[in-house]
Amino acid sequence: MKHRQEFLAIAVIAAVFALTGCRDSSSAEEPNEMVLHHALATRLTGLDPGDQRNVTALTIKSQIFEPLYQYHFLKRPYQLVPLLAEDMPEISDDKLTYTIKIKKGVYFQDDECFRSGKGREVKAEDFVFAIKRIANIKNLSQNWSIFDDKIVGLDEFREYTKSCERREDVDYSREVEGLQTPDDYTLVIKLKRPWPQLLTYALSDTATAPVTKEAIDFYGKDIISHPVGTGPFRLKEWRRRSYIVLVRNPTFRGEAYPSEGEAGDAEAGYLNDAGKTMPFADKVVWTVIEEDQPRWFLFLQGKLDSSVIPKDNWSEVITGSSELTAEMKRRGIHLKTFLDPTTFFLGFNMQDPVLGNNRPLRLAISRAIDREKFIELFRNNRDVVAHGIIPPLIASYDAQIKEKGYARYDPEEARSLLKEAEKVHGGKLPTLKIGMPGTDTFFRQFGQFFKRQLEAVNLDVGIEYMDGPTYWEKLHTRSLQMFASGMGATLPDAQDLLQSFYSKFWAPGSNSFNYANPEFDSLYEKIAVMFDSPERRELYRKMELIVLEDCPAAFLNHRVAYSLHHDWYKNYKPNVFTQGLSKYRKIDMKKRAEYKELLKRIK
Amino acid sequence: MTTYIIRRLLYTIPIVFGVLLLTFVLFTLVGGDISIEIAGKNATAETIEEIREEYGLNKPLFLSWDSQFINHFKNALTFDFGRARDREPVIDKIKRGVGPSLALTVPMFLGIMIISVSLSLVVAFVRGSVWDILAVVICIIGMSIPYLSFILFGQYFLAYKWGLFPVFFSPDLSTAQYVTLPVLIGIVTGLGSNLRFYRTVMLDEMRSDYVRTAFAKGLTTRRVLFKHVLKNAMIPIITRVVLAIPFLFLGSLLLERFFGIPGLGYLMIEAIGSRDYFVINAMTYISAILFVVFNVITDICYAWVDPRVSFE
Numbered sequence: 001m002k003h004r005q006e007f008l009a010i011a012v013i014a015a016v017f018a019l020t021g022c023r024d025s026s027s028a029e030e031p032n033e034m035v036l037h038h039a040l041a042t043r044l045t046g047l048d049p050g051d052q053r054n055v056t057a058l059t060i061k062s063q064i065f066e067p068l069y070q071y072h073f074l075k076r077p078y079q080l081v082p083l084l085a086e087d088m089p090e091i092s093d094d095k096l097t098y099t100i101k102i103k104k105g106v107y108f109q110d111d112e113c114f115r116s117g118k119g120r121e122v123k124a125e126d127f128v129f130a131i132k133r134i135a136n137i138k139n140l141s142q143n144w145s146i147f148d149d150k151i152v153g154l155d156e157f158r159e160y161t162k163s164c165e166r167r168e169d170v171d172y173s174r175e176v177e178g179l180q181t182p183d184d185y186t187l188v189i190k191l192k193r194p195w196p197q198l199l200t201y202a203l204s205d206t207a208t209a210p211v212t213k214e215a216i217d218f219y220g221k222d223i224i225s226h227p228v229g230t231g232p233f234r235l236k237e238w239r240r241r242s243y244i245v246l247v248r249n250p251t252f253r254g255e256a257y258p259s260e261g262e263a264g265d266a267e268a269g270y271l272n273d274a275g276k277t278m279p280f281a282d283k284v285v286w287t288v289i290e291e292d293q294p295r296w297f298l299f300l301q302g303k304l305d306s307s308v309i310p311k312d313n314w315s316e317v318i319t320g321s322s323e324l325t326a327e328m329k330r331r332g333i334h335l336k337t338f339l340d341p342t343t344f345f346l347g348f349n350m351q352d353p354v355l356g357n358n359r360p361l362r363l364a365i366s367r368a369i370d371r372e373k374f375i376e377l378f379r380n381n382r383d384v385v386a387h388g389i390i391p392p393l394i395a396s397y398d399a400q401i402k403e404k405g406y407a408r409y410d411p412e413e414a415r416s417l418l419k420e421a422e423k424v425h426g427g428k429l430p431t432l433k434i435g436m437p438g439t440d441t442f443f444r445q446f447g448q449f450f451k452r453q454l455e456a457v458n459l460d461v462g463i464e465y466m467d468g469p470t471y472w473e474k475l476h477t478r479s480l481q482m483f484a485s486g487m488g489a490t491l492p493d494a495q496d497l498l499q500s501f502y503s504k505f506w507a508p509g510s511n512s513f514n515y516a517n518p519e520f521d522s523l524y525e526k527i528a529v530m531f532d533s534p535e536r537r538e539l540y541r542k543m544e545l546i547v548l549e550d551c552p553a554a555f556l557n558h559r560v561a562y563s564l565h566h567d568w569y570k571n572y573k574p575n576v577f578t579q580g581l582s583k584y585r586k587i588d589m590k591k592r593a594e595y596k597e598l599l600k601r602i603k
Numbered sequence: 604m605t606t607y608i609i610r611r612l613l614y615t616i617p618i619v620f621g622v623l624l625l626t627f628v629l630f631t632l633v634g635g636d637i638s639i640e641i642a643g644k645n646a647t648a649e650t651i652e653e654i655r656e657e658y659g660l661n662k663p664l665f666l667s668w669d670s671q672f673i674n675h676f677k678n679a680l681t682f683d684f685g686r687a688r689d690r691e692p693v694i695d696k697i698k699r700g701v702g703p704s705l706a707l708t709v710p711m712f713l714g715i716m717i718i719s720v721s722l723s724l725v726v727a728f729v730r731g732s733v734w735d736i737l738a739v740v741i742c743i744i745g746m747s748i749p750y751l752s753f754i755l756f757g758q759y760f761l762a763y764k765w766g767l768f769p770v771f772f773s774p775d776l777s778t779a780q781y782v783t784l785p786v787l788i789g790i791v792t793g794l795g796s797n798l799r800f801y802r803t804v805m806l807d808e809m810r811s812d813y814v815r816t817a818f819a820k821g822l823t824t825r826r827v828l829f830k831h832v833l834k835n836a837m838i839p840i841i842t843r844v845v846l847a848i849p850f851l852f853l854g855s856l857l858l859e860r861f862f863g864i865p866g867l868g869y870l871m872i873e874a875i876g877s878r879d880y881f882v883i884n885a886m887t888y889i890s891a892i893l894f895v896v897f898n899v900i901t902d903i904c905y906a907w908v909d910p911r912v913s914f915e
Binding site: 043045046053137138140142144145148162221224225237239240241242243245285287288289290291293294297298300301303467468469472473476477505508509510 | 637645651653654657686690699755770771772773774860861873876878
């Protein structure tokens with residue numbers, strides 16, 4: 001009784017620990033189990049293949065769901081190859097009808113949504129169902145823009161779904177003329193007009209992976225946390241905002257590791273596993289780690305296989321000559337650098353009364369920005385200056401575009417352009433506003449950089465810092481005057497970037513600049529139905545120049561990614577257009593064990 | 604006493620109503636429309652309209668029986684918080700986050716309370732001595748160093764460099780393993796202000812006549828401090844301690860984020876960042892109720908520890 005209070009305190013603490021659970025044995029790692037350990041910088045929001053287009057969701061979903069086509073893991077330039085399709089499609093002469101044979105012997109993973117608990121074979125109808133789900137307006141899918149006004153009869157199906165009270169009331173057996181299944185293994189897609197990106201954009205996207213109706217009926221709205229796919233991995237555990245564990249799908253049909261790649265792949269060891277059956281890993285664990293410090297420590301402790309380089313640790317990792325430091329080499333860490341298909345810019349709202357009608361003002365802003373300084377300050381000198389819209393990774397990139405000088409830094413010219421701009425404006429220019437999509441130190445430094453650069457040429461600028469959702473709302477409602485942003489291509493085709501300047505895609509569409517140029521629009525409509533050819537590439541370049549002349553943005557940089565990985569992490573060849581890469585990855589278990597020994601020695 | 608409790612509980616109705624009104628006005632009128640953001644890139648106007656329909660954003664704000672505010676009010680009263688923006692039921696998110704948050708905040712709270720109250724008795728007893736001055740200086744230093752610095756240094760030295768604790772949450776760790784370091788950091792950061800507060804309380808009591816009398820009667824120091832001084836200092840202690848309990852539910856944002864603890868602090872900040880009003884509303888409402896209830900409990904405790912306090 002004397003120590004009653006002490007006992008009480010200890011009992012309360014013990015009870016809290018007991019109530020909140022102890023070790024989660026279901027996720028514990030078995031010895032000799034090949035586990036890939038990754039970090040996610042943002043949480044996963046859902047695993048419905050028909051919805052969610054953020055990078056995190058696509059990364060996880062693409063390990064579970066498989067579309068008809070995928071990009072070859074090793075070959076460059078990027079080449080599309082069949083995944084669930086038996087072969088490349090038969091395309092009619094008028095380019096309007098695609099006939100796709102589907103692989104036999106592909107099964108959905110076992111799941112309780114099936115009557116026997118055993119996954120059934122995938123049929124062509126499952127692909128049709130997946131696309132119809134996206135068209136069903138009640139599902140509020142973010143993927144509808146992929147199919148909007150493309151497939152014969154699909155827009156009418158969407159119209160029909162509007163009349164349904166609930167998403168469950170939609171009759172998916174209702175026929176869509178452009179989505180036919182003559183037999184269980186043949187899918188016929190009929191287009192309203194030629195659509196060159198059908199394969200590269202739509203049919204290689206997880207959004208079009210087959211979906212089983214049994215799962216949708218069984219799980220209803222909870223389908224977001226019960227993915228039933230055909231891929232190499234299946235969901236074992238998802239603790240929201242914390243971690244996600246995928247395990248090898250025991251009923252996966254198996255897929256052979258590529259036997260050929262590009263020059264240098266064999267020397268780099270990328271062909272060591274040629275012909276072997278994938279996946280290699282037994283389990284993949286993603287942990288949500290939003291802060292740089294713990295993510296970096298876990299990587300150095302060998303608890304993550306790969307990592308980006310945190311801004312504050314740059315000098316610890318990379319020398320002045322852009323190589324790995326001796327310490328990183330001693331740890332057996334490797335560096336991969338590769339071009340990202342991205343373009344970052346300071347955008348102008350072309351519907352703004354001050355900026356929209358004043359080309360000299362926009363040009364002055366562009367000339368006033370020292371892009372090299374920007375890259376040095378904010379990107380540790382690793383990016384390349386964006387002289388245009390199309391990044392160097394894309395085939396239609398113009399290697400001579402630098403000579404045209406659209407990204408030149410010329411404060412003198414900027415000052416004289418500003419005088420011209422004042423004449424156009426009819427007096428002194430008002431203070432301009434730049435919207436920043438964040439309020440933290442990084443964005444404040446970012447904003448200060450622009451402010452300083454523009455004030456150096458006597459242009460008054462105010463920076464508006466706001467949280468992400470406020471920024472996007474203002475951008476979508478066309479209420480920002482200038483905005484710092486970026487765009488990335490999801491396929492190796494410049495059309496994906498150029499669409500951001502098409503006038504029919506004004507905000508809330510991808511044309512956040514609210515830019516319009518009839519000549520550009522007419523060329524866009526032309527290339528939208530053209531297949532890849534030297535002529536189309538020339539048109540891309542012409543369109544790029546039209547935009548650069550009109551200057552709806554000051555294009556800043558194309559990102560170059562720096563990625564680190566441990567020596568034991570194999571088959572880590574960067575592939576920026578494919579997310580379902582875990583099946584290729586492999587762990588050298590011996591080397592991973594040796595790293596633990598190395599850490600002890602370092603200590 | 605029963606009448607008093609009932610009366611106090613009735614007072615909670617306008618308070619909770621006020622909280623509901625405030626959150627609704629803040630997030631509906633000031634926060635803006637979330638449907639465009641949910642719709643994603645290149646969404647058509649009809650998709651945006653459908654989202655507004657799904658989330659009830661196309662209904663009148665106030666002046667209707669089916670208005671957004673009445674629905675907001677009804678849902679809160681029935682604890683039906685609906686689904687979050689990622690379509691998971693809000694209540695499931697809260698249930699899942701409560702455990703990790705409490706595993707972090709309850710030991711922190713108890714640790715801070717026990718250590719700071721005990722130490723405050725000691726430093727108050729040796730007031731004016733070098734130990735007292737040292738304790739005050741350490742407290743002030745502790746209060747002056749930013750919370751984040753304790754986390755960064757603790758994680759670097761104790762977890763990464765010396766390997767005494769895990770750096771971050773991992774599925775194969777037990778709760779005790781992954782919360783120990785954040786709990787220790789939380790206790791260290793919380794000690795400064797608490798020790799200073801309790802020291803002041805104890806000093807007031809130490810100067811009372813009954814303490815001198817107790818020592819004059821020959822009672823041991825331990826008995827005087829823990830039996831008499833502590834008991835008489837209970838009113839301010841209870842006020843501080845009981846009113847802190849509802850906040851335990853809210854977890855600790857920075858600790859949860861840096862150590863990967865999937866608690867409610869993290870959930871709340873994420874909800875604010877992504878304008879998930881459904882989660883914010885539920886969390887605010889539950890916090891308000893807890894706060895009001897613990898206020899009543901505080902009053903009851905006053906009477907329990909001090910017979911001079913009456914419910915009349």
